[in-house]
Amino acid sequence: MSRRALVGAAVLATALLATGCSSAEEADSASSSPSPTPTPTPSSVVWAGEVCLARDNLTAAVGALGRNLSYDVTSDRSALEQIDRQLRIQVLSVADAANRVGTALTGVPVDFVAANDLVVSVTKAKDDASEAVDATTASLDAMMSADSILTGVAEAGKALVAAKAAFAAGQALVTTVTDATSTATGELGEAFDAAPQCQDSGG
Numbered sequence: 534m535s536r537r538a539l540v541g542a543a544v545l546a547t548a549l550l551a552t553g554c555s556s557a558e559e560a561d562s563a564s565s566s567p568s569p570t571p572t573p574t575p576s577s578v579v580w581a582g583e584v585c586l587a588r589d590n591l592t593a594a595v596g597a598l599g600r601n602l603s604y605d606v607t608s609d610r611s612a613l614e615q616i617d618r619q620l621r622i623q624v625l626s627v628a629d630a631a632n633r634v635g636t637a638l639t640g641v642p643v644d645f646v647a648a649n650d651l652v653v654s655v656t657k658a659k660d661d662a663s664e665a666v667d668a669t670t671a672s673l674d675a676m677m678s679a680d681s682i683l684t685g686v687a688e689a690g691k692a693l694v695a696a697k698a699a700f701a702a703g704q705a706l707v708t709t710v711t712d713a714t715s716t717a718t719g720e721l722g723e724a725f726d727a728a729p730q731c732q733d734s735g736g
Contacts, residue, residue, distance in 0.1 A: 595703035
């Protein structure tokens, strides 16, 4: 092969190597480039979603209590024990759900001033529901510790009255939270509108 041909071959080989390296570098660069970082959900929207989840849990608990407030109170110890088991579980479920609402409210971002009025109004309704639940459990305790069946029956009647009050207070709390989340405007309304948890049940 002539010297000119050898030089040409060498130039061609060098060009091919350079092209290959360039392609490999570009491929490495493309594979190592970071994926775009997703935009974080605003803290106000996260908070709104938690409030809506707590509201839905409360709605279910209050509904379960309201379906079973017509007991046949008889002079029978086993009947009183059944009332205690069923009613205590239901009112404690309402209490737990109300506390979760309270927990969600206290998680409001410190700079989310638009939520202040909502927090105040819902907290008042939550405290009313908690008081009614406490009255119910106190009557149930008195019913189960009664010295006579007649005293137990009387306390059972008080427990049912208190449970109906707890149901009404629970309904009022549900209404307060639902109205607050569904009619909110401005920044507060935007937060509830943006939270996926608030889209299917009134928020």
